[in-house]
Amino acid sequence: METTAMPSRRKRPSAPQTVAEFEKWLSRKKTDANYEFVRGRIIRKPSMKQEELFIARFLMRAFAKTQLYQQGAEMLSEGDAYVDAFRKRIPDLAVFTDEQIRAAKTGKRFMPPLAIEILSDSESQNDVLEKVQDYFDAGVQLVWYIAPKQQKIYAYSSPDDIKVYKEEDVCSAAPVVPDFQFVIRDLFQS
Structure with a gap:
């Protein structure tokens, strides 16, 4: 009786289950695209x-006039924001403190105190x-969701x-950034 060998199947790697596994997967992907992990x-x-x-230009310029900015904080676009070991978000804009920026050099992960999202046509209410729940689970103090078509925040x-x-x-972004404020109409007419 002749036996035939079964072709060996490569075991597919399982899908990432943690942020660490996701980031390892992403590092092998070689892409410039942004991915969140939830x-x-x-x-x-x-x-x-x-x-x-x-919108980004207006907000960044307004933030640059604040005391927090003078103390080394930055409003950055599309930076990683870590919720926990199972969730990583990428807000469209976020305020990171000077302390957070310095800690990032040592590999510390954190969530900004202010996260800003610009509503896209593809996003559902859910x-x-x-996203809002994830941000607050991680300790964000304020989330702005900007709706450009409705000209609302x-x-x-x-x-x-x-x-x-x-x-x-x-x-106003008070109490997170007390002197970061503007008239809504000015934002959308910039």
Whole structure:
């Protein structure tokens, strides 16, 4: 009786289950694309669109006038923000303190005190609420969700406490950054 050898199958590596496994997977992927990782799900995050650049420029310039900026903090775009061992988000913009920026050099992971997202057409209400919850689970103090088409900012001071700013309202990042404030209309007319 002749026996035939079964072709050997390579065992496929299992999908990443932790942020550490995800980052190892991502390092092998060799891509410039941004990906978020949420409890085993790898989520491709589109980069900021050119038509949203006016929002980023306005906010970065307004933040540059604050005392926190003078103390070494920065508003950065699309930086890693770590929730826990199973979740990593990439806010469109975020304020990182000088202490956090220095700690990042040593490999410390953290979440910024202020995370800013620009609502995209592809995001569902569930997507928004999940991100907001993740940010607060990690210790964010304030989340702004900017809706360019509606010309509004939804400011979350907790997952359940939201204030909507529009038109002539003065949006303030207090108490996180007390002197970071502006009129909504100015943001969308910049």
